[in-house]
Every structure is written in C-alpha cells, then in structure tokens.
Amino acid sequence: MIRRNIKFIFFLLLFLRVNAVSQSESNFVFTGNKIFDSKTLLRNLETRIKKADDDSIISSIKKFYSYYGYYHTDVKIRESGGNQFQIEIDEGKPTFINNIIADGLNEDSTFVKEILSKLDNEIFSAQQFEENVNFLLDYYEELGYPFAAIRIASVYFFDKEDKHLADIYLKIEKGLKAKIDRMEIEGNDKTKEMVIIRSAGISTGEIYSREKINKIPSRLMKLRFFESVREPEFFIDNKNEGVLRIKVKEKQTNQFDGIIGYVPGRESEKGYLTGLVNIGLGNIFGTGRNLSFRWQSENRNSQELEIKYLEPWLFGFPLNLRTGLFQRIQDTTYVQRNLSGELIFMASEDVTGSVSIAHRSTIPTERSVKGFTVYNSTSLITGVNLSIDTRNNIYSPTSGIIFANTYKLNSKKINGPAEYLPANRSFSLQQFEVDFGYFLEVFRLQVLALAFHAREIRGDNIEISDMYLLGGANSLRGYIENQFAGKRILWSNIEYRYLLTNKTHAFLFFDAGYFKRDELSDYKIGYGLGINFETAFGIMSVSFALGKGDSFGEGKIHFGIVNEF
Structure with a gap:
C-alpha cells in the first residue's frame, strides 16, 4: 500500500479498539466467559484498575466484546478480598447483520453488492467488517x-425471532478519478530523470494504479544504481x-577489484603475472549505460580477457542491447575469441526474453x-533465452526464485x-543451459539459498574448445578456476546465510559437481564458509573452500566482486 497524503476515512460509529494494558492475572478471576479465555480478556483491558467499582473495567470489557459482535454483554465486578476481584460476565448472544444498504453506487454496484x-x-x-470495507477501498x-x-x-438494531439483528447504512464516496499529471524525482544527483521514469513502468498521463506504483521500488532497485528507493507518494x-513523487538514494556504481601477483621464473623460464583485474563503469553519465572490463590470469599459459557493454532501452523501447568481446588463452593448446551481441526484451518486472548471436574463432x-x-x-x-527473477533483493534475497x-x-x-x-568440415552443435535458484528465510535473518545449474553440448566432432568448464568461485568452489571440462556438466550450491545487512551476509556452503567427457566422468564436492560484504567499489565475495580429499592446508580462497553487469 502506498503512503497516501489523504488517508482513507472509515468511521465505525460503534467500535473502538481497546488498547491493552497488562494486569496481573492473580488480581482478576473471570467467570461466565466462554467465547474468550481469561488471558485474552486480561490482555485487552484498557487500564490497570485498582478500585473494584471503577466503571472503566466494565467499559473496557464491553467494548472488547462489542468489537467482535457481542453488544449485549453484561459485566459485574465483585471483590473477593486480598486485592482479588471476580468479574462475572454474561456474554449474551451476538448480533447478526441483516442487511447492508449502500448509497453512492453506480457502475460498480454489482461488484460492491x-x-x-x-x-x-x-x-x-x-x-470482519473492516476487512471487507478495506478490500473495497x-x-x-x-x-x-x-x-x-x-x-x-447509521446502524439500526432490532430483535427478531430471538435474534439480535442490525441493518447497516453505508455512504460510499469515490471522489474524482486520479491521473498522474506530473512526476517528481528526488535524490538523483547523477541519474537522469528519464532513466528513472522509463524504468518505473508508469508514465505521466496514466490513470492512477496502485499495483503499478507499488512495484516501482523493486523495479528501480533492479537497475543497481540506487542504495534505496522509498515508497512513492501520490498527492x-x-x-x-x-x-507522483519518487525518492531515491544513489550509490557508487563504478567498481574496481584487482589483485596482481608475480611468479618468478625458474632456470630458463621467465617469470609471469597472475591475478585478476575487474573494472566496472555503471550508469555512465547517468544514462543507464554500463561498461565492464575483466582480465584474469590463472597460470603461466592460461588467461582470459573480457569486455562487455550494455545499451539500455534501445530506440526508447524496453529492449536492452548487450555486446561483448571475450578471449581465452587455454594453456598451450588454443586461443579462442568471441564477439557477441544479445537483444533483451523486458517483458515485465520479473520476466525477460532474449535472442543472441556470436562469432567465435578458435x-x-x-x-x-x-x-x-x-x-x-x-x-x-x-x-534464445528466457529468464525469470522474482528475488526481493538482488544482493541478499530472502525470498523468490531466479531461473x-x-x-x-x-x-x-x-x-x-x-x-x-x-571429410565433413561443417556441422552443427546444440547447447542447452539451465540455471535455477531458490531463496527461503527459514528464521529471522537466516536464509537457505539453493541453486542448480546444468550445461550440455551435443553433436559430432566436439573438441575441448567447445566444452563447458567447471570449477572455481562461480561454480564449484574448492577447485581452481575452470579445472574440469565436459560435454555435460552439472553443479549445485547450498548456502546457509546469516544476514548482517541488506547487502552483507556470512554463509556456510556445500557444492556438488559432475562432469562427463567421452568415457571420462567424475563427481566432485566442495565445502567451506565465506562472506559477501559491501565496499566502496561494490559487493565483495570472499570464501574459503576445501575440495574432495583436501586437507586444511590445501584449501582454496576465492574472492571477487559480485557481478552487477
């Protein structure tokens, strides 16, 4: 429900909810009460009563019963001695609704009736009456x-055939139909207004829609440009x-993550650099565009270089264009380069579909x-790709799925x-990829995160350069990056997380993986602990993992910036 400047007015002329004030159970003894037990009545007493003849105790109990439809309740108080009071209750019969007459109905009369x-x-x-009226509001x-x-x-009470009945007369005032004539954006020092408005899923000239307005914070948070988005206000x-006023708090969208090491040469071999450099430029000039650069050297002979660019809302339509250049040097075996493009259609807040094309040379x-x-x-x-993302928080979700x-x-x-x-120099290969994640808050601030991933390539003349790679921080922890290759790979991740902030959590994890390449296949496991935490350059992930059969000294430390591209 959005925060309204003029709160809906709903007066129940006969009801006042009782504010409960505790009273020692030893001071009061209730008799005759069947509908509500003594503890419930004690919790709903209006004030602490010291005198047996104080009318407020009777009034409080009668109001409580009236709230639940018992308007003929009789209450008497007798002092039992020793500061003990016996409260005798004759609950009486409830009052039933005989008829509801509504004034002010027009085209909505059928549904409202x-x-x-x-x-x-x-x-x-x-x-119950409030629940139904709130539903109509x-x-x-x-x-x-x-x-x-x-x-x-007004309400007309009467008795008929030994039943207490009531006719209720309602006045319905719809007021004027509201339209969004203007949108005000606050807090966007960097992000352009048009970027926020187009991503909000609502525009000027539209009829007021509570459902659309309620979705604005989650839609804008998925841009990953903001620290927070407040509930929109309409007035x-x-x-x-x-x-329609939208208040945002921007965050640092540029990222830098890097660690470089030098491995000295031995004998006739030269030394070499190893490490990771990850640079992300998000929301460039406040336009929503993104550019990222990643370089990773795993050892002397293997390294990766990747550049990606995202152009949002192509030609003003809900279409994102993602392009990329990727190069991998694999040992002393091959060099592979990919030039790719992907057109992403944002069907809704949670659902996207895309088509892609890539040229690869090996x-x-x-x-x-x-x-x-x-x-x-x-x-x-x-x-082609279909994606569904219903997570309530992209950094530390407590509910939802990603598929x-x-x-x-x-x-x-x-x-x-x-x-x-x-003899046959041209052929086709088919590739299938599935990713699924599920998040559940089992206790307060404790979340169970489950993930399953599958990859398979089918066809003739499948080479090592065509296969999927498994192992490392983003798949099977406890092993070096891309340690295993297979025509079919599967892996699952189980994490038990403790949330420290809305972007920081510590976790225990257990990973299981499988790969198959021709006659070679194997299962692997990894387990350990880690933490995701917020830094000035993005969300950093650090974990310590042990692979199958590893001693503590053989554990792997995985680290890096959580991808926000």
Whole structure:
C-alpha cells in the first residue's frame, strides 16, 4: 500500500479498539466467559484498575466484546478480598447483520453488492467488517480512486425471532478519478530523470494504479544504481494535478577489484603475472549505460580477457542491447575469441526474453613439437533465452526464485590444419543451459539459498574448445578456476546465510559437481564458509573452500566482486 497524503476515512460509529494494558492475572478471576479465555480478556483491558467499582473495567470489557459482535454483554465486578476481584460476565448472544444498504453506487454496484452480501447473516464483527470495507477501498484505489471513502451513516438494531439483528447504512464516496499529471524525482544527483521514469513502468498521463506504483521500488532497485528507493507518494497539488513523487538514494556504481601477483621464473623460464583485474563503469553519465572490463590470469599459459557493454532501452523501447568481446588463452593448446551481441526484451518486472548471436574463432597455438590439439575453426552461434527473477533483493534475497533457460545452435566450420582436415568440415552443435535458484528465510535473518545449474553440448566432432568448464568461485568452489571440462556438466550450491545487512551476509556452503567427457566422468564436492560484504567499489565475495580429499592446508580462497553487469 502506498503512503497516501489523504488517508482513507472509515468511521465505525460503534467500535473502538481497546488498547491493552497488562494486569496481573492473580488480581482478576473471570467467570461466565466462554467465547474468550481469561488471558485474552486480561490482555485487552484498557487500564490497570485498582478500585473494584471503577466503571472503566466494565467499559473496557464491553467494548472488547462489542468489537467482535457481542453488544449485549453484561459485566459485574465483585471483590473477593486480598486485592482479588471476580468479574462475572454474561456474554449474551451476538448480533447478526441483516442487511447492508449502500448509497453512492453506480457502475460498480454489482461488484460492491456482491462483496457486501458476503456479510449477510454474519456476526456484526468490527474486525470482519473492516476487512471487507478495506478490500473495497483497495478495489476503488486500483480503479484510479485513491481517495475513496466508505462511511457508516447509521446502524439500526432490532430483535427478531430471538435474534439480535442490525441493518447497516453505508455512504460510499469515490471522489474524482486520479491521473498522474506530473512526476517528481528526488535524490538523483547523477541519474537522469528519464532513466528513472522509463524504468518505473508508469508514465505521466496514466490513470492512477496502485499495483503499478507499488512495484516501482523493486523495479528501480533492479537497475543497481540506487542504495534505496522509498515508497512513492501520490498527492493532489494546489493546481488540482496528480503528482507522483519518487525518492531515491544513489550509490557508487563504478567498481574496481584487482589483485596482481608475480611468479618468478625458474632456470630458463621467465617469470609471469597472475591475478585478476575487474573494472566496472555503471550508469555512465547517468544514462543507464554500463561498461565492464575483466582480465584474469590463472597460470603461466592460461588467461582470459573480457569486455562487455550494455545499451539500455534501445530506440526508447524496453529492449536492452548487450555486446561483448571475450578471449581465452587455454594453456598451450588454443586461443579462442568471441564477439557477441544479445537483444533483451523486458517483458515485465520479473520476466525477460532474449535472442543472441556470436562469432567465435578458435586458433590452435603453434608448438615446437608438431601434433594435433584442436581444429582451426569458426562458429556462428545463435541462441534464445528466457529468464525469470522474482528475488526481493538482488544482493541478499530472502525470498523468490531466479531461473534462466537457454538454447544455442552452433554452426561450426573447420578451416585447418590442412593435414588434419576431416571429410565433413561443417556441422552443427546444440547447447542447452539451465540455471535455477531458490531463496527461503527459514528464521529471522537466516536464509537457505539453493541453486542448480546444468550445461550440455551435443553433436559430432566436439573438441575441448567447445566444452563447458567447471570449477572455481562461480561454480564449484574448492577447485581452481575452470579445472574440469565436459560435454555435460552439472553443479549445485547450498548456502546457509546469516544476514548482517541488506547487502552483507556470512554463509556456510556445500557444492556438488559432475562432469562427463567421452568415457571420462567424475563427481566432485566442495565445502567451506565465506562472506559477501559491501565496499566502496561494490559487493565483495570472499570464501574459503576445501575440495574432495583436501586437507586444511590445501584449501582454496576465492574472492571477487559480485557481478552487477
């Protein structure tokens, strides 16, 4: 429910909810009470009573019973001695709703009468009555009447056939239909207003919709540009215009993460650099554009270089264009380069679909000793993807799921080496990718995070350069990066998290993985502990993991910035 400047007015003329003040159970003894037990009555006494003849104790109990539809309750108090009081209660019979007559109905009369008719012959309980009236106020608000009011004009009590009955007369005032004439954005020192407005999912000229407005904070938080987004406010200004006010608090969107090491050479070998450099430029010039650069050297002969760019809202439509350049040098085996593009359609707040195309070239590394490693090949890879993300917090979710399903068709052509060319130089490979995550808050600040991932490639002449890689911080912890390769890989992650802030959590984890390559297959496990915490440069993740059969001294430390691209 959004914060309204004019609160919906709903007067129940006959009911006042009782504010409970505790009273020692030893001071009061209740008799005759069947509907409510003694503890419930004690919790709802209005004030601490010291005198047996104080009328406030009787009034408090009668109001409590009236709230639940018992208007004929009789209460007597007798002093038992020793500061003990006996409260005799004759609960009486409840009052039932005979009829509800609503004034002010028009085109909504059928629906409103249907809701109100559900109360016919029910006990005239303020609690149940309020629930139904609030439901109707929500209904009117969703139709564009945020200032609707429902008032009880009068109530007629009477008895019939030994039953207490009531006819209720309501006054319904919908007010004027509200429209969003203007939007005010506050707190956006860097982000342009048009970036926030287009991502909010609502625009000027639209009829007020509570459902859309309630979704604005989660929609904007998924941009990852803001520390927080407050509940939007809607009000009518002095020009009788509807104003929607959105308040945001921006955060640091540029990231830098790096660690560089130098491994000295031995004998005739030269030394080499190893480490990771990760640079992210988010929300460039406040336009929502993103650029990232990543370099990682795993050892002397293996390294990765990746550049990615995101252009949001292409031509003003809910389409994001993501492009990327990726290069991997694998040992002394091959060099692989990918140039890719992906067009992402934002179908809703939670659902996206995309189509992608990529050109890949694989070049075998020249070696002093001649021999076959991989083919010199080029591939055209097309794909489709469907993603669903209902997490309530992208950094430390306590509920929701994340799901992605991808299919790719790899049209591969072999160009060399000439002496190893097969008879069939062109063929197709199919790739299947599934990712699923589930988050559940089992106790306060304690979250169970479950994830499952699967990859498979099918076809003829599948080389090591075509296979999926497994191992490391983003898949199977406790092993070095990309330690295993397979035509089929599976891995699951189980984390038990303790939330320290809305962006920081400590966790215990257990990972299990499987890979299969021709006749070679194996299962692996990893386990350990870690922490994700907020820094000036982004969310840092650090974990210590042990692989299958590892001693403590053989544990791996995984670290890096959580990807926000």
